[in-house]
Amino acid sequence: MLEWLILPTVIAGAAMLPNKKLESWEYHTKHLYYHSWLVPIGKKRRVMYHNFEHYPHMLVGGTTRFGKTVFLKSLFASLILANPDRVRLYIIDLKGGLEFGEYESLPQVLQVADDLISACQLLDTVYKEIKEQQGRFREKGYKNISDTNIRKRTFIMVDEGAELSPKLVSKEKKKYAELAQIYLGEIARIGGGLGFRLIFATQIPYREAVPGQVKMNIVARVSFKIADQIGSRVILDEKGAEELEPIAGRAIYKLAEKHEIQCPYITDQMIGGFLHEQNRKNTDAD
Numbered sequence: 001m002l003e004w005l006i007l008p009t010v011i012a013g014a015a016m017l018p019n020k021k022l023e024s025w026e027y028h029t030k031h032l033y034y035h036s037w038l039v040p041i042g043k044k045r046r047v048m049y050h051n052f053e054h055y056p057h058m059l060v061g062g063t064t065r066f067g068k069t070v071f072l073k074s075l076f077a078s079l080i081l082a083n084p085d086r087v088r089l090y091i092i093d094l095k096g097g098l099e100f101g102e103y104e105s106l107p108q109v110l111q112v113a114d115d116l117i118s119a120c121q122l123l124d125t126v127y128k129e130i131k132e133q134q135g136r137f138r139e140k141g142y143k144n145i146s147d148t149n150i151r152k153r154t155f156i157m158v159d160e161g162a163e164l165s166p167k168l169v170s171k172e173k174k175k176y177a178e179l180a181q182i183y184l185g186e187i188a189r190i191g192g193g194l195g196f197r198l199i200f201a202t203q204i205p206y207r208e209a210v211p212g213q214v215k216m217n218i219v220a221r222v223s224f225k226i227a228d229q230i231g232s233r234v235i236l237d238e239k240g241a242e243e244l245e246p247i248a249g250r251a252i253y254k255l256a257e258k259h260e261i262q263c264p265y266i267t268d269q270m271i272g273g274f275l276h277e278q279n280r281k282n283t284d285a286d
């Protein structure tokens with residue numbers, strides 16, 4: 001009887017036990033696989049990787065200051081450093097371009113949009129590319145990019161996606177936000193098989209912040225600390241992110257299973273250093 005009484009408490013409490021083995025760690029290129037879409041996302045016991053070929057899109061959420069942008073920058077760095085000649089990046093940085101604007105001159109970065117209207121224009125460009133790719137695939141009888149010898153992949157990274165929500169913008173911007181939702185939905189729905197990968201991040205875990213089609217078509221989820229179960233359900237479809245310890249970089253990575261991870265720490269200076277090193281190696285090789 002006593003056992004029956006104690007056990008549920010232990011089980012219910014297990015998920016909340018702080019994971020003391022997870023420690024802060026710095027991003028390093030030694031964890032990369034050159035010409036692979038396996039991207040390091042965090043450490044559990046060992047480094048965990050997300051495979052953007054198997055799960056093309058990713059939804060990222062978390063309350064402000066818990067490491068969402070640092071995480072996006074680590075993905076950005078990995079994509080460029082592991083696939084410098086194969087990755088194409090479109091970035092919607094709705095923090096006014098403050099986080100990614102400085103990378104706009106990189107050859108892999110096609111555009112950085114810093115407000116709703118430029119985001120719509122960027123998404124329109126991406127949508128046209130998707131339709132063109134779809135036409136080419138139809139002509140050649142291709143079903144999926146993984147069956148072709150096309151090596152390039154196009155990533156659309158959105159930092160602060162809630163700024164694109166019709167329910168969360170002012171009345172006069174509503175029609176732009178509605179258009180953005182349609183484009184994002186289509187990218188998530190048909191883009192994956194055509195070589196387009198959407199990484200959609202939001203700091204506001206309201207249902208309205210994540211377009212329905214986007215959520216429906218994204219299997220991979222990453223959530224940093226969130227205030228409550230409702231927010232956790234928006235990102236992970238279940239509770240759990242509210243129980244994370246309030247540590248920057250601590251997150252839950254969810255595919256079929258949930259994993260508590262510590263994401264790598266990276267700064268703009270570190271990214272600059274890695275890019276510089278890559279350029280030096282390329283110049284030496286020429």
Ligand SMILES: Nc1ncnc2c1ncn2[C@@H]1O[C@H](COP(=O)(O)OP(=O)(O)OP(=O)(O)O)[C@@H](O)[C@H]1O
Binds near residue numbers: 025066069070071
């Ligand atoms: N993986 C990490 N390891 C250690 N510290 C981290 C990590 N990620 C973030 N931090 C620390 O937390 C701070 C906030 O991170 P970040 O800017 O990514 O948060 P955010 O959730 O995007 O917040 P905001 O939306 O306000 O920018 C960073 O400046 C850094 O000091």
